[in-house]
Amino acid sequence: MININLPTLKKEEGKEKKEERRRKMFLGIDVGGANTKIATSDSSLVDSIYAPLWHDRAILYDVLRRVYTRLEDTGIDIEGVGVVMTGELCDCFRTRREGVLKIRDIVSTIFEGMEVEVEYFDRSGIFRHGEAIEEDPLAFASTNWLASAKLVSMMHRDVIFVDCGSTTTDVIPIVGGEIKAKRSDIERLHSHAHELLYSGVLRTNVAALLRKVKLRGEEYATSSELFAITADAYLVLGDITRADYKCESPNSYAFATEREAKSRESAMRRLARMLCCDLEEIGEEGAHSIAVQVKDAQVNELITALREMRERYSLNEVISAGIGDFIVKDAVKALDMKLLTPSWDRRLSAVLPAYAVAKLLEIEIANDNAGSAGSNDC
Known part of the structure; x- marks a missing residue:
């Protein structure tokens, strides 16, 4: 069983410690049909934004643009972005395949300026680059619950x-x-x-x-x-x-x-x-x-x-x-x-898939870095 360090929300950290955590922060995005949820891997940024895609799917672009601006204004440095979704089921899309691709395109458009990797969580429980969605869009449909379940299964x-x-x-x-x-x-x-x-x-x-x-x-x-x-x-x-x-x-x-x-x-x-x-x-x-x-x-x-x-x-x-x-x-x-x-409070509970995909990406990158360091030592 993996020991996952969930954030202690009440403890006040010094400025230097906060800066150190910011440099290692990951962002999770859960794009739903009604709500878009975001969370950073250290829980310093947690939000659920009502964004009904069936009214106008362009609303997702506006919401994510505000998230991007918020990250810049607060000085939060993102190392990677993990994405899950269920919004592809909205009937503003002709098919779920189209929905997955459109959501991917909007997310990529917003975050490409951050020069960070955007990773999408698929049904097999692994992260893949956005280009992989072209091969099988439905492999990325409705995966938010799986991210949460995978995090829970580690504990x-x-x-x-x-x-x-x-x-x-x-x-x-x-x-x-x-x-x-x-x-x-x-x-x-x-x-x-x-x-x-x-x-x-x-x-x-x-x-x-x-x-x-x-x-x-x-x-x-x-x-x-x-x-x-x-x-x-x-x-x-x-x-x-x-x-x-x-x-x-x-x-x-x-x-x-x-x-x-x-x-x-x-x-x-x-x-x-x-x-x-x-x-x-x-x-x-x-x-x-x-x-x-x-x-x-x-x-x-x-x-x-x-x-x-x-x-x-x-x-x-x-x-x-x-x-x-x-x-x-x-x-x-x-x-x-x-x-x-x-292990999470009510604030994180309401956006758990977003937090989970951020935390899982953080764990994966940490493991990859540890593996690379081990290889270099050989």
């Missing part, structure tokens, strides 16, 4: 890694330090796999989770409109804050300000619309009840997946990441499994 040999994010939940079995999950999304979505649950705690349509709800002892069918999303449910329940609500609300266009759109009352009104009514008709208690049922549906979905992993691989320990870690805690508790304390 925990037998564990179920769960990353519950804004849009999806990854459930990854690691046995003897080996990642047992399938590599493509379609394989992980297979009904027997339970490795990719396409629901998250922000962007998922409530109608995708609940076809019926119970209210005051009666059962009602829900509308299949995009009236409410999971972020509304968890804002009402207090599991997330307004600051965590990093996506558009379903009816954001109806409000003068984002603050109004993402208020608890607005979220309850959207939940009421799931029953084709106003909040005044079901009351706050009714909206709260719908929110509870949304959470129960997601927790139960994860319980099913975890139970399957436990039985299939004889695993009883779970480690979690992502802004939906509260879902993981409830599922683990229901199954009386053991939830491990992660």
Whole structure:
């Protein structure tokens, strides 16, 4: 098992030490369809930027340009850039192949001026240069979860890694330090796999989770409109804050300000619309009840997946990441499994794939340099 030095965030370092760390810093980029996440290998720079590619894929260029400027303004010296992605699935691209290539082109355009190597993480778990993407673009599609799982596997040999994010939940079995999950999304979505649950705690349509709800002892069918999303449910329940609500609300266009759109009352009104009514008709208690049922549906979905992993691989320990870690805690508790304390804090947890790909690249370069030094000594 590899001992990975994760950053100690509270310790204040001297100026000379900071400069030394900057010279050895690596940047990780996770290009998603809704959010682009960045992190440096020492965690001095960590961010998640809402950048919906389906509105305009050029938004990625603007976001990365700001990241580049931010690095220059802060004097951060990047030794290498590691990239993972899931944004290729956005329907602004005709095919996923096209998406991978376009994302590669934008990243390369932005960072070529830094005169550093940009490495892309593929499905086999290795880094490759951008030119290699031409040969097999799909080998680089949807690899962000794999980077996180690989980092976790270096620290925990037998564990179920769960990353519950804004849009999806990854459930990854690691046995003897080996990642047992399938590599493509379609394989992980297979009904027997339970490795990719396409629901998250922000962007998922409530109608995708609940076809019926119970209210005051009666059962009602829900509308299949995009009236409410999971972020509304968890804002009402207090599991997330307004600051965590990093996506558009379903009816954001109806409000003068984002603050109004993402208020608890607005979220309850959207939940009421799931029953084709106003909040005044079901009351706050009714909206709260719908929110509870949304959470129960997601927790139960994860319980099913975890139970399957436990039985299939004889695993009883779970480690979690992502802004939906509260879902993981409830599922683990229901199954009386053991939830491990992660080595990362909540800030890193929300962008773990970006941090993981930065850290993995740092480790690989360090190993290559050590090997070269050893060869020169011979």
